[in-house]
Amino acid sequence: MRKPFIGGNWKMNTDSKSAVELAKSVVQKCGPMPGKVDICICPPFVYLPAVKNALGSSNISLGAQDVYFESKGAFTGEISCQMLKDIGCKDVIIGHSERRHVLGETDELINKKLLAAIDAGLLPIFCVGELLEQRKAGKTEQIVKEQVQKGLKGITVEKAKAVTIAYEPVWAIGTGINASPQQAQEVHLMIRQLIAAMYNKDFAGQIRIQYGGSVKPDNAAELIAQADVDGFLVGGASLKADDFAAIVKAAAER
Ligand code: 13P
DSSP: OOOOEEEEEOOSOOOHHHHHHHHHHHHHHHTTOTTTOEEEEEOOGGGHHHHHHHHTTSSOEEEESOOBSSOSSSOTTOOBHHHHHHTTOOEEEESOHHHHHTSOOOHHHHHHHHHHHHHTTOEEEEEEOOOHHHHHTTOHHHHHHHHHHHHTTTOOHHHHTTOEEEEOOGGGTTTSOOOOHHHHHHHHHHHHHHHHHHSOHHHHHHSOEEEESSOOHHHHHHHHTSTTOOEEEESGGGGSHHHHHHHHHHHHTO
């Protein structure tokens, strides 16, 4: 059975004081649930070292929200995989919908970032998901398939073992309208079947697929009850330690 994996994506929120307080609170509330679920929190870049320190010896891991694929040089404003490793990051979100649709990231760029992150020993959370108009036009499967295929292009099965996929329908992100458990399960199963076709059945049974988009304490249990939902990537609710802990608990009690 796949161990649930819950990520907290803080996005562009908190400040130096509240980031540390939130991290400490998450450790206190989620700490007693080790073993049953993997947990990571992803603060803004500038607070990563302080949050790392706040996480102390807990088994909650530290993740970044993005990374650049080049290892060093003249790339003003960018952060390399090696820099993330250097300060103790284990996980990294790649291809989040806000990077795709607000910052204009392409599948090709996301593919380069995934390859670089894996080669550097980071564990990518690779995000995919359709826009509302694409769902309405019946294109969900086509869009998500394309994102998965292009994102994982040239990545061998050995390398793909580092990857967690996060299905985040864009219409569900920050809207309070989560995908129904059935809608999530349908896409998760489709992704798993695609992974089986791209790699093999064994690996498809191992790869974890998180759901993201308005996950809250009151919908987490029914979403995690779905056969192919292996955890969550949580935005808004990860900014409240009680809510995040309630979501982690729902996954731990699955
Ligand atoms: P919300 O949980 O705020 O909808 O955000 C989801 C998300 O984008 C996580 O990466």
